[in-house]
Amino acid sequence: MRRLILIGVAMVLTLTAQAQDSRWFAQAGIAWNAWYGVGERSLVAPFHHFPSGESYTGWGLSVAGGRWMTSALALRTKLNLWQMGSKSDDGLKADKYWTLNEQIMFNVSSLLLGHNPYRLWNCIPYVGAGFSRNMSAASYISDLSFGVLNTFRLTPKLAANFEIGWNSYEGNGGMALKDRLQQVSFEVGLTWCFGTSNTSRKADAEASESLTQGEIDALNAQLQDMQAENEQLRKELEEERNKQ
Numbered sequence: 377m378r379r380l381i382l383i384g385v386a387m388v389l390t391l392t393a394q395a396q397d398s399r400w401f402a403q404a405g406i407a408w409n410a411w412y413g414v415g416e417r418s419l420v421a422p423f424h425h426f427p428s429g430e431s432y433t434g435w436g437l438s439v440a441g442g443r444w445m446t447s448a449l450a451l452r453t454k455l456n457l458w459q460m461g462s463k464s465d466d467g468l469k470a471d472k473y474w475t476l477n478e479q480i481m482f483n484v485s486s487l488l489l490g491h492n493p494y495r496l497w498n499c500i501p502y503v504g505a506g507f508s509r510n511m512s513a514a515s516y517i518s519d520l521s522f523g524v525l526n527t528f529r530l531t532p533k534l535a536a537n538f539e540i541g542w543n544s545y546e547g548n549g550g551m552a553l554k555d556r557l558q559q560v561s562f563e564v565g566l567t568w569c570f571g572t573s574n575t576s577r578k579a580d581a582e583a584s585e586s587l588t589q590g591e592i593d594a595l596n597a598q599l600q601d602m603q604a605e606n607e608q609l610r611k612e613l614e615e616e617r618n619k620q
Contacts, residue, residue, distance in 0.1 A: 401450075403440040405537060405565020409433065409458060412558035434459040438563060442481070447491040450481040452502065454521075458559075472511040475543065477521045479504030493532075500525040508545055517546040517557075527567055539563040 411432040436459060442452035458473040481502040485495060503522040510517065523541030530536055545557040 399569050400443045400571045401441065401567055401569045403438070403452075403454075403537065403565055403567045405438045405539070405563045407436040407438055407456070407458075407539075407541075407561045407563035409436055409559055409561040412560075436561070438565065442479075444483075448483045448486040450483070450500075452479045452481055452504075453477070454479060454504075456561075471513070473508055474511065475506065475508040475519055475521075477504040477506035477519060479521060481525065494529070496529050498527045498529075500527065508543075519546070520544040523561075533569045535567040535569075537563070537565040537567055539565070 411434075436457055438454060438456045440452050440454035442450055444450040454477050456473075456475040456477075458475065459471070479502045481500050483498055483500050485498045485500075486492070489495075501522070501524050505521065506519045508517050508519045509515070521541060521543045523539060525537060525539045527535040527537055539562075541561045541563065543559040543561070545559065
């Protein structure tokens with residue numbers, strides 16, 4: 377069964393690779409994030425503290441860039457600038473982070489429905505890893521990330537984003553998931569695609585070939601007209617000679 381599943385996945389990836397639309401892209405967005413302390417297992421734990429009491433929420437910015445290798449597979453490098461707010465006896469303070477991740481993205485819309493450069497909505501899960509720096513504590517920690525990116529086509533090169541992500545940071549207790557600091561984020565932004573895609577290059581090549589063939593046909597038609605005119609002149613000269 378496992379072998380059949382692997383063969384099926386390979387076949388799907390091969391089919392999408394044949395209809396690939398590889399191109400570069402850049403992204404920028406604004407995110408709201410909630411942090412889970414080590415040992416907090418409830419999904420509503422960060423929201424329970426907000427807006428009163430000790431708050432583990434904050435805002436952030438993100439920039440990213442990458443390339444679609446095929447219509448279904450991409451690599452993305454993403455930089456996040458986070459702020460985790462908290463309340464203390466001294467008033468409001470904020471711990472500042474930045475996080476750098478390398479991520480693999482899978483366009484399930486293309487995997488399930490086939491390649492379509494004009495699709496209005498694409499669902500794109502991703503998984504990645506990297507590192508983060510706590511600017512307030514001047515320390516580095518490891519980072520795992522996964523989530524779902526949703527893109528909504530605005531123009532051939534511009535799309536709106538809505539992304540739900542989860543980051544897992546190395547905690548004080550070690551590398552185990554239960555000992556790590558967790559973070560959920562909700563992000564909105566824009567994606568800009570640039571460069572010429574394989575689909576566009578193929579269309580340009582076909583148009584060029586069509587134009588070249590049209591020019592050849594026009595030259596052939598002109599040549600045939602000239603041959604007909606020459607034949608007509610030859611006949612007229614022959615008739616004049618016969619009259620003489």
